[in-house]
Amino acid sequence: MMRKMKAQETTALHAQNVRKSFGTRSNVQQVLKGIDLRVEEGEFIGIMGPSGSGKTTLLNVLATIDRATEGTILIGGSDISKMRDAKMAAFRRSQLGFIFQDYNLLDTLTVKENILLPVTLGKRGNKKAEDEFQTIADSLGITELADKYPHEISGGQKQRTAAARALINQPSMVFADEPTGALDSKSASSLLGNLADVNEQRSVTIMMVTHDPLASSYCSRVAFLKDGQIYSELYKGAKTRQAFFQEILNVQAVLGGDSVDAL
Amino acid sequence: MSRPCSEVTALTLFDLVLRSMRKNLKLYYLYFFALISSVVMYFVFATLQHTPVIVEQGGNSMTTSFQIAGVLVLLIAGIFVVYANAIFLTRRSQEIGLFQLIGLQKNTVAKILAAENLLLGAGALVIGIAVGLLVSRVFLLLLLKLIGLETIIELTFSATAIIQTIALFFVIFLLTTIQMVFTVYRSSLLALFSSQKKGEHPKQPSTAKSAVLALLGAGLIGFSYWLSTQMLNEQLFLNMFLVLAAIIPGTYLIFRVTISWVLYKIRKRHDGHLGLVNSLSLAPLMHRMKGNANSLTAITILSAMTLTMIAVSYSYYYATEKETGAMMPFDFMFEDDAAGADEISRELEESGIAYERGIMETVVAVGGFENGALPVSSSPYDMRLSVVSDEALRQAGIDIDAPASGTASFHTTSSASLFIDAVSLPVNIHFNDDNETAVSVTEVGDGNVINWSSFTSQLVVDEATYSQLKASLAGEDVALQRIDGFHITDEEQVAAASAIYQQGKYTSRGPHVDYYSSYQEALQANGMLIFIAGFLGLVFLISTGSILYFKQMTEAEQEKKSYETLRQLGFSVGEIMRGIIRKQLFVFGLPLIVGLVHSLFAINVASYFFQTDIAVPTIIALAAYTLIYLMFAFLTVGYYRKVVKAAL
Numbered sequence: 001m002m003r004k005m006k007a008q009e010t011t012a013l014h015a016q017n018v019r020k021s022f023g024t025r026s027n028v029q030q031v032l033k034g035i036d037l038r039v040e041e042g043e044f045i046g047i048m049g050p051s052g053s054g055k056t057t058l059l060n061v062l063a064t065i066d067r068a069t070e071g072t073i074l075i076g077g078s079d080i081s082k083m084r085d086a087k088m089a090a091f092r093r094s095q096l097g098f099i100f101q102d103y104n105l106l107d108t109l110t111v112k113e114n115i116l117l118p119v120t121l122g123k124r125g126n127k128k129a130e131d132e133f134q135t136i137a138d139s140l141g142i143t144e145l146a147d148k149y150p151h152e153i154s155g156g157q158k159q160r161t162a163a164a165r166a167l168i169n170q171p172s173m174v175f176a177d178e179p180t181g182a183l184d185s186k187s188a189s190s191l192l193g194n195l196a197d198v199n200e201q202r203s204v205t206i207m208m209v210t211h212d213p214l215a216s217s218y219c220s221r222v223a224f225l226k227d228g229q230i231y232s233e234l235y236k237g238a239k240t241r242q243a244f245f246q247e248i249l250n251v252q253a254v255l256g257g258d259s260v261d262a263l
Numbered sequence: 264m265s266r267p268c269s270e271v272t273a274l275t276l277f278d279l280v281l282r283s284m285r286k287n288l289k290l291y292y293l294y295f296f297a298l299i300s301s302v303v304m305y306f307v308f309a310t311l312q313h314t315p316v317i318v319e320q321g322g323n324s325m326t327t328s329f330q331i332a333g334v335l336v337l338l339i340a341g342i343f344v345v346y347a348n349a350i351f352l353t354r355r356s357q358e359i360g361l362f363q364l365i366g367l368q369k370n371t372v373a374k375i376l377a378a379e380n381l382l383l384g385a386g387a388l389v390i391g392i393a394v395g396l397l398v399s400r401v402f403l404l405l406l407l408k409l410i411g412l413e414t415i416i417e418l419t420f421s422a423t424a425i426i427q428t429i430a431l432f433f434v435i436f437l438l439t440t441i442q443m444v445f446t447v448y449r450s451s452l453l454a455l456f457s458s459q460k461k462g463e464h465p466k467q468p469s470t471a472k473s474a475v476l477a478l479l480g481a482g483l484i485g486f487s488y489w490l491s492t493q494m495l496n497e498q499l500f501l502n503m504f505l506v507l508a509a510i511i512p513g514t515y516l517i518f519r520v521t522i523s524w525v526l527y528k529i530r531k532r533h534d535g536h537l538g539l540v541n542s543l544s545l546a547p548l549m550h551r552m553k554g555n556a557n558s559l560t561a562i563t564i565l566s567a568m569t570l571t572m573i574a575v576s577y578s579y580y581y582a583t584e585k586e587t588g589a590m591m592p593f594d595f596m597f598e599d600d601a602a603g604a605d606e607i608s609r610e611l612e613e614s615g616i617a618y619e620r621g622i623m624e625t626v627v628a629v630g631g632f633e634n635g636a637l638p639v640s641s642s643p644y645d646m647r648l649s650v651v652s653d654e655a656l657r658q659a660g661i662d663i664d665a666p667a668s669g670t671a672s673f674h675t676t677s678s679a680s681l682f683i684d685a686v687s688l689p690v691n692i693h694f695n696d697d698n699e700t701a702v703s704v705t706e707v708g709d710g711n712v713i714n715w716s717s718f719t720s721q722l723v724v725d726e727a728t729y730s731q732l733k734a735s736l737a738g739e740d741v742a743l744q745r746i747d748g749f750h751i752t753d754e755e756q757v758a759a760a761s762a763i764y765q766q767g768k769y770t771s772r773g774p775h776v777d778y779y780s781s782y783q784e785a786l787q788a789n790g791m792l793i794f795i796a797g798f799l800g801l802v803f804l805i806s807t808g809s810i811l812y813f814k815q816m817t818e819a820e821q822e823k824k825s826y827e828t829l830r831q832l833g834f835s836v837g838e839i840m841r842g843i844i845r846k847q848l849f850v851f852g853l854p855l856i857v858g859l860v861h862s863l864f865a866i867n868v869a870s871y872f873f874q875t876d877i878a879v880p881t882i883i884a885l886a887a888y889t890l891i892y893l894m895f896a897f898l899t900v901g902y903y904r905k906v907v908k909a910a911l
Contacts, residue, residue: 086835089835092833096833098831100828104828107550108542109546112535113535113546115535116535117829130535133535
């Protein structure tokens with residue numbers, strides 16, 4: 001893999017002056033007010049902020065699900081802000097992985113079918129996809145569930161299935177939108193541990209939006225959003241997770257907002 | 264509650280009704296359209312039933328036909344409305360639950376729904392009757408054209424038809440209102456909120472059981488197909504019943520078990536590597552096979568019935584001329600009545616009508632096929648047979664090939680023609696005469712060589728054989744008959760000649776049917792048949808097509824979330840649509856194909872009642888049906904495309 005050979009300093013994502021407005025001409029609401037963000041390869045970055053600060057909008061724009069009104073976004077050197085819709089979709093499928101709060105698994109498919117869904121285009125043979133599936137399912141502990149349907153498994157298992165689906169295409173970047181939002185604390189910790197492992201072992205770049213300080217304490221960096229702008233950033237560095245968690249709580253207290261529902 | 268408060272509530276309630284109707288308009292428009300078309304069709308039938316031209320010209324049989332057709336339209340409309348209503352109720356269960364959750368009482372919710380339903384029904388009635396008034400003249404013209412009547416028509420405004428339509432459809436709408444109220448009162452909030460999510464999860468079918476059932480389904484269908492080719496014997500009605508009794512459960516098993524089983528096997532082979540197209544077709548189909556089996560079976564059987572009905576009636580209409588021609592090779596004829604023939608010859612000449620008159624001699628005797636030749640057990644001597652030589656026929660203007668010496672070719676349009684295809688040639692015909700004469704039949708010809716009015720089947724032999732048979736046949740049942748057959752040379756004069764022939768002085772002295780008036784009569788009957796069958800078929804088709812469309816619409820809404828996910832994962836609309844189109848091919852194609860095959864076997868049975876080949880009219884009718892049916896598939900795919908596009 002090219003990106004493993006490269007130095008740690010390679011940029012996975014670079015957003016410059018990203019703005020996003022909604023509404024009609026007479027009633028424009030600017031949600032993102034000029035975001036500059038650089039994510040290095042192999043980083044596990046958390047985006048935090050109170051409700052309405054633009055977290056999810058930022059994630060959607062960076063993840064090519066939505067378009068920015070202004071600004072440039074480079075992912076792995078490709079300028080996605082200039083891509084046409086079809087090309088953007090193809091880019092999304094081949095280069096990016098997604099984990100959503102409510103799992104977004106297809107009810108009619110088994111765990112294995114759900115995980116292998118993005119492989120569809122068949123650039124790789126079934127054998128290779130099968131190996132990849134086994135590796136990922138093993139590391140996430142869901143091999144046993146392969147033939148089960150989503151309604152037969154727990155929330156934590158569903159989210160690990162979603163994580164496996166996000167990883168199956170060996171994406172250059174994974175976007176996670178409140179992945180622990182619907183999980184109990186035990187399942188949440190277990191999933192976050194999995195993500196951290198994946199981030200380390202497979203050196204996958206992960207961007208995670210969350211309002212849970214505990215969840216973001218698993219990250220290597222946390223960016224705080226307020227009113228559509230980046231308010232501050234914290235790096236974990238060599239700190240323990242507990243210490244990092246405390247720091248996050250402190251910033252959140254200053255920021256206000258939804259610190260109450262954090263714990 | 265104080266008075267102002269209740270006024271506020273009343274206003275809000277009406278407001279709610281209007282709002283929810285506006286919101287559901289998208290959902291309703293095809294339902295509304297189907298309702299309107301049912302009203303239009305019923306109203307047209309009701310109007311025609313009371314139209315003076317029809318009452319005078321068609322007499323009792325026509326008005327009765329319209330009455331029966333009207334009842335069938337009502338029946339189908341009733342079933343359709345109740346079924347569609349059930350689908351909508353499921354779709355709107357969340358809304359109904361929400362109304363209750365915000366504190367509206369059950370009877371208030373029921374009132375909202377009832378008001379909505381009655382408004383919708385009243386709208387459909389008003390529009391349907393208005394359109395019906397506009398188009399019934401067109402329909403009347405079409406009918407008159409079909410039955411070959413050229414009179415100046417006057418369509419009277421029939422108040423009876425309007426009242427009849429309003430009253431009967433009001434009953435149908437009342438029925439659906441009761442159904443709605445019942446749903447609201449009976450279901451719990453929890454059930455209302457989860458009823459849209461109901462679905463099944465395909466389990467591994469127990470191999471032995473489903474293999475047996477799958478084979479049973481295929482076996483039942485195979486049996487009824489086989490029986491349908493063997494059914495023309497004495498147990499005709501028992502056989503028809505058996506075919507129906509086998510084909511309906513057979514079709515159900517095919518949809519419920521056989522197909523699920525095949526799909527399961529295919530899925531299993533993929534071992535998780537399903538691919539997008541299969542994920543959007545195979546998986547959701549398996550997910551809903553249990554629920555869909557009922558409606559797919561109903562639609563298949565209904566399609567098969569409709570297809571058979573329109574194909575057979577169109578064939579009757581299409582083949583009217585040929586069929587009448589097959590029964591009456593002469594425009595008219597006289598039997599043992601040279602005087603009558605001479606008289607009409609003079610009269611024709613006076614009127615300047617050119618004709619050919621053929622005189623021939625036949626031997627009329629009673630006889631029958633050798634024992635065991637026919638699939639029905641019949642006494643051996645039960646047919647009246649005219650023996651005639653090919654030479655005499657040719658001289659009388661009937662073009663015919665000479666059979667080999669000593670053999671005969673058999674011609675009939677009597678009930679024996681139903682079974683004649685089952686007879687293996689050559690076969691002996693024995694006469695019931697003193698000398699026990701027999702002749703070998705080596706071929707079966709198309710239609711009669713002597714008008715059916717002589718009530719005989721005919722044996723055509725060569726001159727020498729004729730002489731032999733004439734010499735041999737003797738007894739009380741044997742008679743020589745003189746036939747004077749007339750051909751009108753100029754087609755334009757056939758009607759005039761028919762009018763001359765139909766005078767009492769000719770018709771009173773023997774067979775009084777002629778080709779032209781029989782043709783007119785058949786055209787009227789068959790025109791009527793295709794008119795009614797065509798429009799009934801259309802109502803059936805619109806109903807079945809709409810129901811498939813509604814069901815798919817509901818599925819599309821339920822799967823919206825999946826499409827959003829797929830779009831987020833980076834699949835394009837086109838890629839997703841490919842999977843959806845595959846699913847629609849299955850949902851629409853399978854009942855159509857199975858229905859078509861069913862109907863082909865049924866039409867094959869019906870074809871025995873025809874003297875002529877009905878392949879062409881059958882293909883035309885089936886193709887027309889398929890085309891209109893596929894329009895619903897296109898509508899459905901269009902709806903899905905909208906949903907997928909809007910998903911992200």
